[in-house]
Structures are given as C-alpha cells and as structure tokens.
Amino acid sequence: MADKPLAGAGLRGQSAGATALCTVGKTGSGLTYRGFDIKELAEKAKFEEVAYLLLKGKLPNQAELDHYIAKLKGLRGLPDALKTVLEQIPKDAHPMDVMRTGASMLGNLETEESFDEQQDVADRLLAVLPSIICYWYRFSHDGVRIDTETDDASVGGHFLHMLRGEPASELHARVMNVSLILYAEHEFNASTFTARVCASTLSDMHSCITGAIGSLRGPLHGGANEAAMAMIENWASPEEAEREMLGMLERKEKIMGFGHAIYRESDPRNAIIKEWSKKLAEDVGDTVLYPVSVRCEEVMWREKKLFCNADFFHASAYHFMDIPTKLFTPIFVMSRVTGWAAHVFEQRANNRIIRPSADYIGPEKNEWVPIEARD
Ligand SMILES: CC(=O)SCCNC(=O)CCNC(=O)[C@H](O)C(C)(C)COP(=O)(O)OP(=O)(O)OC[C@H]1O[C@@H](n2cnc3c(N)ncnc32)[C@H](O)[C@@H]1OP(=O)(O)O
Ligand SMILES: O=C([O-])CC(=O)C(=O)O
Numbered sequence: 001m002a003d004k005p006l007a008g009a010g011l012r013g014q015s016a017g018a019t020a021l022c023t024v025g026k027t028g029s030g031l032t033y034r035g036f037d038i039k040e041l042a043e044k045a046k047f048e049e050v051a052y053l054l055l056k057g058k059l060p061n062q063a064e065l066d067h068y069i070a071k072l073k074g075l076r077g078l079p080d081a082l083k084t085v086l087e088q089i090p091k092d093a094h095p096m097d098v099m100r101t102g103a104s105m106l107g108n109l110e111t112e113e114s115f116d117e118q119q120d121v122a123d124r125l126l127a128v129l130p131s132i133i134c135y136w137y138r139f140s141h142d143g144v145r146i147d148t149e150t151d152d153a154s155v156g157g158h159f160l161h162m163l164r165g166e167p168a169s170e171l172h173a174r175v176m177n178v179s180l181i182l183y184a185e186h187e188f189n190a191s192t193f194t195a196r197v198c199a200s201t202l203s204d205m206h207s208c209i210t211g212a213i214g215s216l217r218g219p220l221h222g223g224a225n226e227a228a229m230a231m232i233e234n235w236a237s238p239e240e241a242e243r244e245m246l247g248m249l250e251r252k253e254k255i256m257g258f259g260h261a262i263y264r265e266s267d268p269r270n271a272i273i274k275e276w277s278k279k280l281a282e283d284v285g286d287t288v289l290y291p292v293s294v295r296c297e298e299v300m301w302r303e304k305k306l307f308c309n310a311d312f313f314h315a316s317a318y319h320f321m322d323i324p325t326k327l328f329t330p331i332f333v334m335s336r337v338t339g340w341a342a343h344v345f346e347q348r349a350n351n352r353i354i355r356p357s358a359d360y361i362g363p364e365k366n367e368w369v370p371i372e373a374r375d
Pocket of ligand 2: 183186261
C-alpha cells in the first residue's frame with residue numbers, strides 16, 4: 001500500500017478540476033481546509049467555525065461566529081409538510097434514505113430559485129439535516145413528535161439532545177464537535193464529486209446535496225463506519241478479532257474502515273478520532289471494543305500495510321456515546337454538507353459542464369434483426 005500508484009481505473013490520480021477548499025495527502029500535514037491543518041482545527045475550532053470557513057471563505061471573528069451560530073439555531077425547525085413525509089417513512093428504512101428524502105423534499109418546499117440564495121440554502125441544510133434525521137428516528141422508533149428547535153449552541157449538541165431527549169454531556173458534545181470537523185471536507189471524494197457533477201449542469205443545491213447523500217451511503221465511502229461497527233461488535237476479544245481478520249484476508253474480503261484512495265500510509269483523521277475513542281472507552285469502562293479495534297489496526301498494518309481511515313475508530317467512538325449504528329453515516333452527512341455546498345459554490349463560480357469521455361468496448365457494428373426474428 002505504501003507505494004501504491006495513483007493511476008488507473010476510477011479516475012485515480014487524474015485531476016478533475018481545481019479547488020481552494022482542501023488538500024488531501026500532500027506531504028507534511030496530510031489534510032488542510034483552506035490552508036488550516038486538520039489537527040489544529042480539531043483541537044481549537046468549533047465545528048460552526050469550520051463550516052463558516054468552508055462556506056464563507058474565512059475564519060469568522062467572534063461577532064461573526066456568534067451571529068452565525070444564532071442564525072443556524074433559528075433554522076432548525078421543520079416545515080409541517082416535511083414532518084408529514086418523515087412520518088410516512090417506515091422504522092426499518094435506512095436512515096441515509098431518510099436523509100436523501102428529507103433533503104429532496106425540502107427542495108420542493110424551499111426551492112432555490114436563484115444562485116443568489118445559495119449561502120442561505122446551504123445554511124438552512126446545515127441547520128436542518130440533524131432535525132430531519134432525529135425527527136424521523138424518534139417518531140418511528142419511540143412514537144414521539146420531538147421539538148427540533150432546541151437551544152443548544154452546537155450542531156453536535158443539538159443532534160445528541162434531540163436523539164436522547166436530554167442535553168449532551170460536555171465530553172460527548174466535545175467529541176461530536178471534533179467528529180464533525182474531521183468529516184467536513186475532503187477534496188474530490190466520490191460524494192463531493194457527485195455534487196460537483198450535478199452543480200455543473202447548473203442544477204439546484206438540493207439536487208446536488210441529495211445526489212451526494214446517495215453517493216456517501218455506500219460502504220466503500222461513508223457507509224464504512226457502520227460496516228466497521230457491524231464487524232467489530234461480533235468479536236469478544238482481540239484474539240478472536242485477529243483470528244477472524246486473518247480469515248477475512250485469506251478469503252480476500254474487503255475490511256471496512258481500512259485503506260484509502262489517496263492517502264498512502266495513514267489518514268491523519270484516524271489518530272485524532274482514535275484518541276477520542278480511547279477517552280470514551282475509559283469513560284464507559286470498556287474493556288472489549290477498544291482493544292479489539294486496536295488489534296484490528298495492528299493486524300491490518302502487519303499483514304497488508306493497510307491503515308485505518310477516518311471511519312474505523314469513529315465506529316467505536318459513536319458506539320461508546322450510545323449512538324445507534326444506523327445513524328453513523330447520517331452524522332457524516334450533517335458534517336459533509338458544508339464541504340459539498342462549498343464545492344457547489346466553487347463549481348458554479350467557474351463552471352463548465354463536467355462531461356468526460358469513455359473508451360468504447362462494445363461491438364463494432366451490429367445488424368438490425370426484426371423482433372419476430374430474434375432468439
Ligand atoms: C471517509 C471515507 O470514505 S474513507 C473510505 C471508506 N471506505 C472503506 O473503508 C471501505 C474499505 N476500503 C476500500 O474498499 C478501499 O481501500 C477504498 C475504496 C477506500 C480505496 O479503494 P482503492 O483506491 O481502489 O484501493 P487501492 O487501490 O489502494 O487498493 C489496493 C489493494 O488493497 C486492497 N484493499 C484496499 N482496501 C482494502 C480493505 N479495506 N480490505 C482489504 N483489502 C483492501 C485492494 O483490494 C487492492 O488489492 P488488489 O491490488 O489485490 O486488487
Ligand atoms: O477522500 C475520499 O476518497 C474519501 C474520504 O476519506 C472522505 O470523503 O472523507
């Protein structure tokens with residue numbers, strides 16, 4: 001893995017456009033948002049500050065941040081027609097499908113009529129996506145119609161409050177803040193590229209975000225945090241984890257939460273979320289899941305030189321906060337909507353429709369056969 005060539009299928013290694021938002025895998029810091037190192041942002045910033053940085057182009061001063069947080073707080077309410085739609089979605093639906101439908105329905109109710117509205121539309125989506133998922137989850141699972149207009153200052157605290165019906169602890173709000181920062185932006189990943197392709201046709205913001213949610217859902221992308229959890233929760237000890245992983249590798253199965261399309265030796269987000277997962281493990285007195293996760297990391301590096309990506313230790317971290325596994329990827333959406341929207345702005349500002357070519361591999365020439373004469 002350490003010397004993998006960045007070329008070949010999947011457009012790997014080819015530049016598909018320019019961005020001022022993010023660098024991934026450059027020598028040195030590894031991941032930056034508008035030139036700020038991810039480690040520094042995760043340590044010092046509020047997620048709302050990072051959202052402002054991505055969406056408005058600079059770090060806010062205190063007055064701007066206060067104003068932005070107040071604005072987001074004021075945008076958490078759900079229109080009645082959206083509540084009605086969410087109430088129709090069954091309990092066993094996948095929450096990513098709920099997010100996709102929620103974003104799409106909002107596009108019917110609050111249509112972006114002109115690109116002049118794009119900043120407000122992005123802020124509205126950022127504020128309301130946690131409300132969408134929690135309203136549906138609590139209605140379908142607990143039979144309650146929650147009030148989504150809480151007074152929590154942070155997006156992460158707001159989400160946990162709605163999910164549990166009580167304000168989050170300081171530790172949990174802090175971890176959510178870090179997690180949302182880590183997931184906010186990542187250059188031309190599959191879901192962001194989806195958003196940009198959609199934007200390049202001059203489509204509306206809700207369509208771009210709805211399409212991006214669909215791309216994020218898959219287990220090779222955002223869905224890997226849920227898939228990693230589904231795997232590690234089966235193992236009762238590091239020894240069992242090692243045995244099972246060796247079997248999976250022997251059978252050439254993909255192990256979710258490992259590897260990356262761009263990074264070669266490590267994903268800089270992993271060390272950060274791993275540290276928080278460790279703190280949470282101590283907080284809940286875990287003696288199984290964290291040691292199992294650490295053993296998985298050791299085995300994959302020893303056997304395959306494959307490293308944990310951002311998703312792997314997110315699984316245990318979210319689990320220790322008692323977040324249901326199927327809500328893991330929707331949290332990714334709540335964060336990445338900032339990166340997606342910022343890329344849509346960037347695409348629109350310097351647009352040419354994205355339309356690559358294909359290498360044709362079909363038949364050279366076919367003879368038309370009337371339908372009654374076909375096999
Ligand atoms: C936030 C995010 O979206 S991070 C990504 C989340 N996704 C996952 O965790 C899913 C698991 N990982 C993967 O499927 C891949 O590593 C991807 C999709 C992330 C990257 O895919 P690619 O760039 O095509 O991988 P890459 O070219 O580095 O693969 C090299 C080799 O390692 C293998 N490999 C890569 N990741 C894994 C893995 N997680 N488990 C087992 N083998 C793997 C590949 O099968 C390939 O083997 P081969 O040469 O024998 O075919
Ligand atoms: O960049 C990628 O391909 C996937 C990823 O890590 C992300 O989107 O955060």
